[in-house]
Amino acid sequence: MSDFQEIRRLFTTPEQRHRPWTYWWWPGNSVTKKNLTAQLDEMLDKGIGGAVIVPIYAIDETQPTIEAFSPQWNDLVVHVLKEAQRRNFLIWLNIGGGRLPGGPFVTEQTACQRLAARSERLRGPRRIDADIWLYAAKTHQSQLGKAVGPHLKLDSIHLLHRDERNRVRECIFIDNPPERGVRWIWSLEKGIFDLIVCFRYPTGQRVAHASPGWEGLVLDPYNGEVAREFIHRTVEAFGDTGKAFASSSFMGWYLEGFEAPGANYTPDLYEQFLKRRGYDLRRRLPDLWDNLDKDSEGVRQDMLRTLAELQTERFYDPLFEAIERQGLKFMLQPQGATSNVMALAARADYPAGEAIGPRTYEKYIDARGRRFISSSARMHGQRIIPAECYTRLHQSRYCVSLELMKASTDTTFLGGINHVINHGLTYTPPDAEPPWAYCEPTLIGPGQTWWPHYRPFSDYVARLSALVQNSVSVQDVLMYAPLADSFARTLESIPLKRGLDNTWGQELTGEPGIDSGAAMGRHTLPCADPIDEAGYRFDYIDAGTLLNAARCVDGNYVVNGYCYKIMVFHRVGYLPIEVMRRLRELIREGCVLVAVGRTPMGLYGKAESEAHAAEFQEILDELYPQGRTKDNIRPVGKGLVYEVETPVDLVRLLDERITPDVRVDPPDPNFGFLHQMADGKHIYFVSNCSQKNRLLRLGMRIPDGRVEVWDPITGRMAEWPLSIHEEGRLWVTLDLASYQSYVVVVDPARKPGPRLRHHTFDDVEIVDGRLIGWSSTNRNSATLENGQQREFMSNNAGGHVRPPGLWRIEFPAPLKLVLENAKLKCWTKSAKTRHFSGFATYTSDFEFSGRLEDVRFEIDLGRVFEVAEVRINGQTIGVSWKPPRSLRIPDGVVKPGLNRIEIAVCNLGHNAHLLDKSDSKWEPRKSYGQTRAVRGVKKEEPLPSGLHGPVRVRALHRVEIE
Known part of the structure; x- marks a missing residue:
């Protein structure tokens, strides 16, 4: 298989x-x-x-x-x-x-340790006479508590002598700071000095x-x-x-x-x-x-x-x-x-x-x-x-x-x-x-x-x-993961503040300490979002993979079988010398590199920079020579090196060289896609990442072919008529409810089936190569692939359905409440059901009169909060747990005459737990965190609940379109 x-x-x-x-x-x-x-x-x-x-x-x-x-x-x-x-x-x-x-088994000596500093601006001449240990310890008293004292160790003292322009003239290093309880005495000459006390201590993290x-x-x-x-x-x-x-x-x-x-x-x-x-x-x-x-x-x-x-x-x-x-x-x-x-x-x-x-x-x-x-x-x-x-x-x-x-x-x-x-x-x-x-x-x-x-x-x-x-x-773009830059630019997150403690950290994590993933993500994010929103998929690549796995094939970067057309450096300033060498080889062989915002300016670390300064400059001069062309394009061997100023310029360049994998009409930043391949078939997972319904056209950069649309909620797969190939793209029309997704499958090896540009039917299927419409109304229209518009009239719209009227609503224990002849409304509207959480069962009847031939049925539940299981005439139809709230009713379930409908609906547990504090007994010691049922709720009001409707059963009659 x-x-x-x-x-x-x-x-x-x-x-x-x-x-x-x-x-x-x-x-x-x-x-x-x-x-x-x-x-x-x-x-x-x-x-x-x-x-x-x-x-x-x-x-x-x-x-x-x-x-x-x-x-x-x-x-x-x-x-x-x-x-x-x-x-x-x-x-x-x-x-x-x-x-x-x-x-x-972890002791204070083998636990996490933190290296920190305290800085203060001083003016000389003056005499320093201070308990430096206490000076450092007081900084951290609020963080570490009384237990910190015995474990704090002074590492060194530094005096930075600055000139009037704040440049460092001299750095005085004192590597034997006084012990605890011993005062430090020092005489400063005239001038501006920064006193920096470096010390370490256990973080106390448990x-x-x-x-x-x-x-x-x-x-x-x-x-x-x-x-x-x-x-x-x-x-x-x-x-x-x-x-x-x-x-x-x-x-x-x-x-x-x-x-x-x-x-x-x-x-x-x-x-x-x-x-x-x-x-x-x-x-x-x-x-x-x-x-x-x-x-x-x-x-x-x-x-x-x-x-x-x-x-x-x-x-x-x-x-x-x-x-x-x-x-x-x-x-x-x-x-x-x-x-x-x-x-x-x-x-x-x-x-x-x-x-x-x-x-x-x-x-x-x-x-x-x-x-x-x-x-x-x-x-x-x-x-x-x-x-x-x-x-x-x-x-x-x-x-x-x-x-x-x-x-x-x-x-x-x-x-x-x-x-x-x-x-x-x-x-x-x-x-x-x-x-x-x-x-x-x-x-x-x-x-x-x-x-x-x-x-x-x-x-x-x-x-x-x-x-x-x-x-x-399938991805078009590689983006370099700039570990060296992330390690260099910690000051961009938390700058040194005079007179205050500073521990080395990253703003993205919100806590002191280095996190390589957070640092690299923060560095590349300004470029990553525009690439994604412009309709391109991208992968990151780190130095090791670039060195050991990347090859140039027909001008593309190929990494273990994955093919990328361009590599992007977003404000990459530092690289290992091995990466510089390999990068030059790949570009000479035909690959394309785009530098955004800056070009490399150094190697990975002070030690490496000093050891390979000449070689770095030689490679840099080849890739980024002085006197660049007007368009900042540099041929290097068979490849090209581009320089652009901003991510917007990068997207413009990508559009010129590649064109987007996907275009969406109208454009929508909340639309997301994956492009996959299997046996020559193109598979697109597409998702509406918003609460709003979206009717859109999806334009894929692929050859024409047979189109299917799969529904990952129901597992239903069907050939899709709303598609057209024009201007080098295959366009598919999709109607997506809130947070809805589909899978679009295209087989270029198969001839496309019959197509429509537009229609007003409830649904259209392709059956045995013929277009079949399903409609709940007497009048419909369709625009064929050639632009011809056709009108369809019918005297019988599949029979008549009298919708459910009033409902019997049964709430189980502990409420044990039955409402007869009730209208659909939110449970929170009644004091009796306002704080109920769980399942309630709705029962009513609808009546169908008409013929069953060439008719299929659907039920639309309207608004539901949150999950509904539907049974008709004792047979389970399905479970609806998100919009759209429509379920197809299997053939043979609906009978002429009265039909019994039962809908079991559950809301969220929030409403009951606004009152129920019984699980506070499961709250453990403070060190374990809170376990209250309601944690951090800003608005302690009941949430919408139950079946709001309106509930409609639709009889759809069959119409041959073409």
């Missing part, structure tokens, strides 16, 4: 392997084998395909707890693996007993949401000894037990992003820096917080390059090796690492991204969480690219709807992800009321009103995963 045939099969019938995985939080590990088995069955029933077991804090501290990775805990995991093996269910284990590596027995500090990510201890207590402690399941249910190990804000020091940093970079960092520490001379940015690069190497060699390398020895897989979220996140993603068996925060249902480029990971994964052959999804999608867990999750799913896939990890599902005893819930807002499991109807949503996700995992992505 070809890849495309497999895609068609999987789209029709989603399989377990493509269904979402989920975080499976075990509170306090207070679990039983019986309940674990029951919850496995529940997950399978709802359409979940795998789980990441994550030990967390005890929610109900009256229950007995079990320490993670103890023999008793291992036995419970083995039970799960056996049960999962019988169910074709996949299991991962979180590395550690909470979020972030660490625990009680393992988040730690399970019993794992409470403690987060380990120093650059310290090999403590990293090996952590691996011994986790991966190696369970590894032999898990080997027996390695080829079946036990996939391997999972590490969530190692986000250690402010961790920029380790005890042998200065020794390692001298060894690797060749000069004394302590003498240049002020350069970390100020631009003192031309080498300051190079010093910052060398500092972070050293930390990145230490983190890779001492933490990640041993972890990869330990998992590989076991024959298991490693699913790694590299976010937060100082090390190059793209290089880490390239090594992982399953490189994982994340879609976190309330904006994830909006269309935007998330380089840190998604695009860096997916780009690297594709280029290195990883077929499955998962991501943690829906985290903090809404600050109240009971305000999260399936529609909102669907919107977030679409934007996550637009970022290159192709498998979903729910965040998440909490183990809960069957008699717990309310069900246990992890402290993060999003809850996807028991306790959500819509949980009984989660499976149709799982079908949607599985169809998308099967589609993207079994096809090849």
Whole structure:
């Protein structure tokens, strides 16, 4: 079976392997084998395909707890693996007993360390007589508390003598600062001085949401000894037990992003820096917080390059090796690492991204969480690219709807992800009321009103995963991931403030500390958004991949089979010398490079710049010579080098050289697309990333061919008549409801079927090569492919349907309310139902009179909040969980005469939980975070609920168009 045939099969019938995985939080590990088995069955029933077991804090501290990775805990995991093996269910284990590596074995000396500075402007002549240790400690008292004192160490004192123009005339380095309690005495000559005191201390960061027995500090990510201890207590402690399941249910190990804000020091940093970079960092520490001379940015690069190497060699390398020895897989979220996140993603068996925060249902480029990971994964052959999804999608867990999750799913896939990890599902005893819930807002499991109807949503996700995992992505543009620039320009985030503490950080993360993904994303974002909005897909490429995998083929960059027409440097100022060499080779062979905003001006770090200055200048002169042409275009060998000033200029250049992959008429910044290929077929996933309905024309830069449109919610596939090929593009007309998506499939090898430019029918199908219209009215029109307009009249519009009138509405316990002869209205309009959350059943009748031949039926529910299951004459028609709220009624269900209609509708849990505070008893100690049902809700008002309608049953009669 070809890849495309497999895609068609999987789209029709989603399989377990493509269904979402989920975080499976075990509170306090207070679990039983019986309940674990029951919850496995529940997950399978709802359409979940795998789980990441994550030990967390005890929610109900009256229950007995079990320490993670103890023999008793291992036995419970083995039970799960056996049960999962019988169910074709996949299991991962979180590395550690909470979020972030660490625990009680981590001491103040082996915990995360922060290097910081305090600066103050002084004028001489004057005599300094001060307790410098106290001067530094007071800066951090609010952050670190009383325990900081014994652990704060002074590193050095620097006096920067400045002239009247604020230039540094001299830097006085004092490498033996006084001990605690000893006053420092110094005489300043006349002039302006900056006193800079550099010091270090433990950050105090603790393992988040730690399970019993794992409470403690987060380990120093650059310290090999403590990293090996952590691996011994986790991966190696369970590894032999898990080997027996390695080829079946036990996939391997999972590490969530190692986000250690402010961790920029380790005890042998200065020794390692001298060894690797060749000069004394302590003498240049002020350069970390100020631009003192031309080498300051190079010093910052060398500092972070050293930390990145230490983190890779001492933490990640041993972890990869330990998992590989076991024959298991490693699913790694590299976010937060100082090390190059793209290089880490390239090594992982399953490189994982994340879609976190309330904006994830909006269309935007998330380089840190998604695009860096997916780009690297594709280029290195990883077929499955998962991501943690829906985290903090809404600050109240009971305000999260399936529609909102669907919107977030679409934007996550637009970022290159192709498998979903729910965040998440909490183990809960069957008699717990309310069900246990992890402290993060999003809850996807028991306790959500819509949980009984989660499976149709799982079908949607599985169809998308099967589609993207079994096809090849198409991108036009490569964008260089500027790690060296990100390491150089930390001052653009948090400048040195006189008289205030400064720790090295990135504005994007909101916390001190370096995060390579956040830094590179911040640097490239001004260029990434315009490329995307102009109708081009792009991938990032890092230095290692450019060096080792990129080739020039017919003037294109080819990376492990993926073809790119142009590479973009957005304000790239620094490059490793090896990249400069390789770049020149590729351009000489015929590739095209566009520099936006600036051209390279130096190498990666002070040490490398000094060692290769002459060679750098030679390459630079060839690529960017003085006296450039008027249009800033430079032929280099068979290739070209362009210079443009702004991202707008870049888009103009792309339009001239390539033309967009997709054009949308009318233009819409909230429209997103993926372009995939399988067996010569073009596959476009298109999504309306907004709440507004969109009628648009999609113009694809592909040859003409047979067009099909697939609906990933229903799995329905049909040849599409609303298409036309003109001006070098295949245009397809689509009507998209809020947050709706389609898959457009084009086969250039097949002749197009009959086409229309426009029509007024309810629906048009192509059946056996003929255009068939379906209409609920007597008059319709259609514009044929040749421009001819035809009118269609009918005396019988498929019979008559008398719509449902009044309704019987039944609310179950605890309300136990029945409303007879009721009109449709919002539940919040009545005091009795204002705070009800759950399912209510609506019952009514509609009457059909007329013939059944050549007629099909549809039901339109109107407005629904939130999920509706429809039954007609006792037969389930389907579940509607987002607009459009129309369902096709299967043939043979509607009978002449009266027909009974039942609609079970559930709202969101928010309304009931505005009053119900009972789950406050599940609130753990402060260090674990809040677990209130309603978290951060700005407007504590009930949400719209129930079936608002109007409900219409339409009889559509068949009309032959052509």
